[in-house]
Amino acid sequence: MSEPRLESYLQGRWAVGTQKGSPLVNPATEEVIAWTDTSGLDIGGALEFARVRGGQNLRDLSFKERGKLLGSMREALHGAREALIDSAMLNGGCTRGDAKFDVDGAIGTLAAYAELGESLGDVDVLLDGEGVQLGRSPKFWGQHVYLPRRGVAVLINAFNFPAWGFAEKAACAILAGMPVVTKPASATSHTAHLLTKVLVDANVLPEGVMSLICGAPGELLERLASQDVLAFTGSAVTGRRLRQHPVVVEKSVPVNVEADSLNAAVLGPDAELGSDLMQLFLRDVVTDMTQKTGQKCTAIRRIFVPAATCDGVIEALKERLAEIVVGNPAQKEVRMGPLATQQQLADVKEGTRRLREESEVMFGGADQPVKAVGVAEGTGYFFPITLLKSRDSAKSALVHQHEVFGPVATIVPYDGTADQASELVARGGGSLVSSIFTDDKKFLKQAMMGMAPYNGRLYLGSGKILDHTFGPGTVLPQSTHGGPGRAGGGEELGGIRGVQHFMQRTSLQGYRPLIEKITT
Numbered sequence: 340m341s342e343p344r345l346e347s348y349l350q351g352r353w354a355v356g357t358q359k360g361s362p363l364v365n366p367a368t369e370e371v372i373a374w375t376d377t378s379g380l381d382i383g384g385a386l387e388f389a390r391v392r393g394g395q396n397l398r399d400l401s402f403k404e405r406g407k408l409l410g411s412m413r414e415a416l417h418g419a420r421e422a423l424i425d426s427a428m429l430n431g432g433c434t435r436g437d438a439k440f441d442v443d444g445a446i447g448t449l450a451a452y453a454e455l456g457e458s459l460g461d462v463d464v465l466l467d468g469e470g471v472q473l474g475r476s477p478k479f480w481g482q483h484v485y486l487p488r489r490g491v492a493v494l495i496n497a498f499n500f501p502a503w504g505f506a507e508k509a510a511c512a513i514l515a516g517m518p519v520v521t522k523p524a525s526a527t528s529h530t531a532h533l534l535t536k537v538l539v540d541a542n543v544l545p546e547g548v549m550s551l552i553c554g555a556p557g558e559l560l561e562r563l564a565s566q567d568v569l570a571f572t573g574s575a576v577t578g579r580r581l582r583q584h585p586v587v588v589e590k591s592v593p594v595n596v597e598a599d600s601l602n603a604a605v606l607g608p609d610a611e612l613g614s615d616l617m618q619l620f621l622r623d624v625v626t627d628m629t630q631k632t633g634q635k636c637t638a639i640r641r642i643f644v645p646a647a648t649c650d651g652v653i654e655a656l657k658e659r660l661a662e663i664v665v666g667n668p669a670q671k672e673v674r675m676g677p678l679a680t681q682q683q684l685a686d687v688k689e690g691t692r693r694l695r696e697e698s699e700v701m702f703g704g705a706d707q708p709v710k711a712v713g714v715a716e717g718t719g720y721f722f723p724i725t726l727l728k729s730r731d732s733a734k735s736a737l738v739h740q741h742e743v744f745g746p747v748a749t750i751v752p753y754d755g756t757a758d759q760a761s762e763l764v765a766r767g768g769g770s771l772v773s774s775i776f777t778d779d780k781k782f783l784k785q786a787m788m789g790m791a792p793y794n795g796r797l798y799l800g801s802g803k804i805l806d807h808t809f810g811p812g813t814v815l816p817q818s819t820h821g822g823p824g825r826a827g828g829g830e831e832l833g834g835i836r837g838v839q840h841f842m843q844r845t846s847l848q849g850y851r852p853l854i855e856k857i858t859t
């Protein structure tokens with residue numbers, strides 16, 4: 340075994356398990372690049388070390404000072420940007436553009452929260468709104484405050500965003516004053532391991548603030564305590580398992596779940612072929628289907644198109660999808676890489692087979708051989724870009740139930756009314772984000788009212804923002820990320836809102852001058 344063994348970083352030291360562990364693979368070439376193993380590691384000890392040392396070290400700092408820590412983390416990661424991008428390309432099957440999306444997303448999120456820390460200033464108490472008179476005299480006063488929880492923030496991430504997934508959670512937790520123990524998905528932990536190494540080597544964080552579990556979780560859940568917070572991103576099945584864990588239930592550990600989502604794009608009846616609005620719609624759909632090989636929690640899976648414009652839209656999408664070169668991301672011309680793991684490939688194949696029970700293939704399809712540039716035929720976890728169309732929109736059920744986590748999306752024709760579009764979107768059972776592409780105010784208002792309760796975020800695509808938007812698939816630190824129902828019922832980011840998840844809200848009641856003295 341000549342490939343490196345990726346160590347965990349626990350109690351301020353690097354440590355490796357006692358067994359051989361599991362391999363990490365380059366999904367384009369199927370070559371083993373490293374191994375992870377956590378057997379025999381003292382996970383409980385690591386959590387306690389973080390709670391005691393890391394927690395105290397952060398609580399000794401003001402918001403502004405913690406913001407500075409985030410700024411230093413950002414700087415260190417920026418300095419190692421190229422190496423992190425290389426790692427994401429090697430282990431995640433990412434093109435350079437996909438890898439930048441993850442790494443720059445992490446750097447940008449840390450920068451945004453560093454600024455937020457600066458703006459909160461040299462204080463250590465976060466006020467929750469205005470104080471309020473509680474008794475007949477103004478002397479008896481009430482004020483809600485947020486203070487850091489005295490535990491550790493356990494951050495469990497999915498395989499698709501090893502850098503950004505870490506940063507969005509860690510930035511909020513550290514700014515709140517909670518140390519973090521991060522557990523990336525084993526299969527793509529190469530990048531999370533490198534990122535931790537960069538931060539440790541740069542010595543930018545006080546002792547105990549950051550730990551890494553690289554590999555299987557071991558007794559992580561069993562060792563949680565009531566002041567800890569569990570922040571999870573991954574599949575709905577794992578999310579449910581973690582939420583129902585006896586220790587989590589018994590100790591009322593707050594759990595934030597970011598899970599699957601059948602995100603929708605609704606094309607308004609006013610969109611004409613050739614218009615800016617249509618350009619934006621086509622660009623966003625193609626980006627979401629192919630960026631990160633469709634392995635984005637926010638990617639558009641269901642495309643609702645007025646029946647009257649459906650044929651033209653399908654032709655325009657096919658034309659654009661045909662331009663995407665698929666292959667080994669090491670080749671410059673490649674615009675879409677393989678799926679991240681062999682399991683992913685098997686799941687996407689099976690998921691597409693299920694969707695096919697109710698739809699026709701418009702482009703690609705599992706029966707098509709993938710012409711992957713830069714690898715020997717049959718090598719790598721490649722899957723063809725696949726556009727499907729529902730046979731019967733009213734009866735289709737699987738498209739609203741089954742998330743195929745790959746370069747696959749389904750067109751569902753509708754009658755062009757906001758009411759029917761909203762009803763179809765709601766069938767997804769709760770999504771992270773849905774998009775409405777229209778410049779028609781009446782349609783937009785009606786669709787917003789119908790769709791908002793089923794979505795954590797609505798992206799309002801107008802022809803006017805063609806050159807000004809990042810698209811619905813990009814999660815921004817200023818806006819909340821999460822969604823109701825099957826999307827997990829969680830919420831992250833959104834400026835200060837994301838920080839508050841790692842703090843306890845307490846209501847203070849007492850003599851007004853004293854309350855004001857201790858909270859400002």
Ligand code: NAP
Nearest residue numbers: 496497498523524525554555556573574577597598599636
């Ligand atoms: P997954 O299989 O659910 O795994 C997610 C994470 O949970 C991994 O780190 C995994 O570790 C860990 N895990 C599994 N069982 C655990 C246990 N018993 N205790 C502690 N940790 C445990 O999901 P995935 O395949 O990595 O990610 C794909 C899914 O994530 C997709 O369904 C996608 O929709 C969703 N996703 C959602 C968002 C969002 O923001 N809503 C973002 C990205 C992805 P191991 O790898 O070591 O098993």
